Amino acid sequence: MPALHELGPVPRFFFARIFPWFIVAVGALALYLGFQTMVGGWASNSWPTVLGVVTTSKIETEQMSSGGNSSSRQSYHARVYYDYAVGGESFSAKRVSFGEYGTGDAEHAKGVLGRYPAGAEVEVHYDPDDPAVAVLEPGLHDLPWFYLALGTPFTLFGLGLAWFTPRLAAAAPRA
Numbered sequence: 130m131p132a133l134h135e136l137g138p139v140p141r142f143f144f145a146r147i148f149p150w151f152i153v154a155v156g157a158l159a160l161y162l163g164f165q166t167m168v169g170g171w172a173s174n175s176w177p178t179v180l181g182v183v184t185t186s187k188i189e190t191e192q193m194s195s196g197g198n199s200s201s202r203q204s205y206h207a208r209v210y211y212d213y214a215v216g217g218e219s220f221s222a223k224r225v226s227f228g229e230y231g232t233g234d235a236e237h238a239k240g241v242l243g244r245y246p247a248g249a250e251v252e253v254h255y256d257p258d259d260p261a262v263a264v265l266e267p268g269l270h271d272l273p274w275f276y277l278a279l280g281t282p283f284t285l286f287g288l289g290l291a292w293f294t295p296r297l298a299a300a301a302p303r304a
Contacts, residue, residue, distance in 0.1 A: 149290035156283025163276030166269075170227035173254050173267035181213030181253040181263075183245050184221070188238045191231060206231035207241035213253040215260040222253070226266040 191204045210223045225241060232238070245251060245265065256262040 145294040149287050149294060152287030152290060153284055154287075156280045156285070156287055159276045159280030160284060161280075163274070163280060166227050166276065169262075169264075170267070170269035172256070173227060173264050176254040176264075176267065177257055178252045178254050179213050179215055181211045181251050183209060183211045183247050183249045183251055185210040186242050186245050186247045186249075188235070188242060202233055203235075204231040204233060205235045205238040207238040209241065209245045209265065211245075211251055211253065211263075211265070213255070213263065215255055218260065220255075220261050220263065222261070222263040224262075224264045226264060226268070228269065 186207075186209050189206045189208050191206065192202075207225065207229075208223060209225050210221065212219060212221050214220065225245070251265055253263050253265065254267045
């Protein structure tokens with residue numbers, strides 16, 4: 130790839146002024162998702178509980194392609210749907226935990242389903258301010274840390290690019 134000062138005015142403008150903020154936006158989105166998941170997880174530890182019933186418990190698979198080649202792998206997601214009532218009003222939800230995720234390991238999804246078979250009575254933790262928001266396993270789980278670990282370097286790298294590349298483009302000798 131040519132050096133920044135060797136590019137024409139439009140590509141130089143893009144790489145010096147636009148591209149760094151795209152990187153910042155990707156990092157900021159990951160940080161936002163991580164913090165939102167953490168806040169929900171922490172809050173759910175103190176939510177009241179009611180009894181609910183699992184209506185559906187199944188594994189959904191998703192084909193994940195590997196870049197430009199033809200190989201693919203499967204991602205397994207445990208889907209647990211449950212009904213519960215708060216103050217005489219009925220609700221349905223599907224969140225097992227804050228930070229739930231699919232993996233290439235079918236045993237992980239089977240383990241979740243083993244804890245929540247269809248027809249089972251479950252303890253549902255619900256948000257007292259919005260009873261439609263509920264979870265079966267309160268607290269923090271793995272996914273928020275992934276978002277934070279991804280978002281922090283992206284944001285910092287993007288901010289570094291946003292700071293340095295315009296200066297490099299302006300200081301570079303013109304041909």
